[in-house]
Amino acid sequence: MQTQLRSRLKSKKWGALMFVCNDLMVFPAQVFDDIVKKTLVTKNDMTKDDMVNTLMEWRLNSIQEDQAFVWPHFTPTVFAPPRAPWASPVLSHTFHGNIACRSLTDAERKMMMEDTARRMNWHSATGVGHIHQLLWAPCDNSDIGKEKLAKALNAEGIDALLYVCIDLNRVPLQLPRREVKRVLIHQVITWVGHAYLTSYLLSN
Incomplete structure (x- = not known):
């Protein structure tokens, strides 16, 4: 998990890493005093590797949450929890595949499925059936x-995938605009893995 996190952090741009470090007020120890005094921080002041290492240290040792959490609702080990009046309240949720998903009531699921169905085109509507067949x-x-399942699911539309995820009660709290399909496919695949494990345990 640490290797995966480090790899994902390294894939981010310098500016994005700097924004998060600044937001958390965590900087490499060797430059911390200089950085906090600056009004403008440049790439000459801090490298990507410096920030990746700092954020890894923060995630592993500076907050109480060992498991996944919903940003910015975390608990620092030393300071008081951050105040974020702009943040949406945390809805009832559970984690599937390390992704926070809404815990929908039956009424909420029905309403969301109906809303999604109303905006479907022919491709999405038939896609729901294709996903069910898979x-x-x-x-x-x-x-x-x-991998084969992911490839097959990728051929279907976002509305079809979302409809199935709602039906399975696995709707992520956050759907990154550029990664909506990937996140939804991940939820379907983790559901399959859970169903496989449940079936195996019941049969033995």
Whole structure:
């Protein structure tokens, strides 16, 4: 998990890492005193690797949450929790595949499914059936099986994937605009993995 986090942080741009470091007021120890005095921080002051290491240290040792959490609702180990009046309140949620998902009531699911269905085009509507067929098929929970399933799901529209995720009660709290399909596909695949494990345990 740490390797994956480090890799994902390294993939971010210098400016994005700097924004988060500044937001958290965490900087490399060797330059901290100089950085906090500056009105403008440049790439000459701090490298990407410096910030990646600092954010890794913050995630591992500076907050109480070991598991996933919803930003910015975390608990520092030393300071008081941050005040973020701009942040939306945390809705009832649970984590699936390390992603925070809404815990929808039956009424909420019905309403969201109806709203999604109303805006569907023909491709999305038939896509729901295609996804159901994929989920009904014999389950291969291997990496190769998951890769094949992901490829097949990627051929379907976002509304179809969202409709199925609502039905499965696995709607992520946050859907990044550029990664909506990837996040929804991930939820379907993690549901398949959970269903496979449940079936295996019940049969043994």
